[in-house]
Each structure stands twice: as C-alpha cells, then as structure tokens.
Amino acid sequence: MQDNQRQNPGDGDSKDKRMNPLQVIGSVFAAGLGVQSSKNRERDFKQGRAGVFIAAGIVFTLLFIGTVVTVVRLVLKSAGN
Numbered sequence: 001m002q003d004n005q006r007q008n009p010g011d012g013d014s015k016d017k018r019m020n021p022l023q024v025i026g027s028v029f030a031a032g033l034g035v036q037s038s039k040n041r042e043r044d045f046k047q048g049r050a051g052v053f054i055a056a057g058i059v060f061t062l063l064f065i066g067t068v069v070t071v072v073r074l075v076l077k078s079a080g081n
Contacts, residue, residue, distance in 0.1 A: 019047050028056040032064065 019027075027044050030036040044053065 017047055018049075019044070019052075024048065024052055024056055028053065028060050032057070032060050 023043075027036065027040055027048070030040065
C-alpha cells in the first residue's frame, strides 16, 4: 500500500484541498450576480461542499432581499410617501 502512495503522491490532493471562506463568499456572490467564470465554477464543484454553498446562497439571498427592501423604503421615504 505504501508503494501506491509513493507512485501517486498527488492523487488525493485535489479532494483534500478545501476552499477558504473568502473563496466561497466570492463564488456565491459571482454566481448570484451571474458573472461566475467557468474556471471558478469547476473549482467549486471539485473542491467545494454542497452544504456550504447552499447555506451561503441562502444567506446571500436574504441579504440581497433585505438590501433591496431597505433601499426601496429609503427612496419612498425621501419622496414623501
């Protein structure tokens, strides 16, 4: 078994490598805006975990909706309605 590990030392490296939180946030933000590059999308599918992206996507969506609601309220308030 040790011989196989010596012959193929890099086989498990891509699966063991995890994305850092900043990469996950950047990927979710880019995907949410529709500007995700195919290189980063492939990296996300190889190194990322689905649960992390689902949770980050939900948080991003809630923040986006909250921002839109806040901006609309501020605009309506300043318009005098």
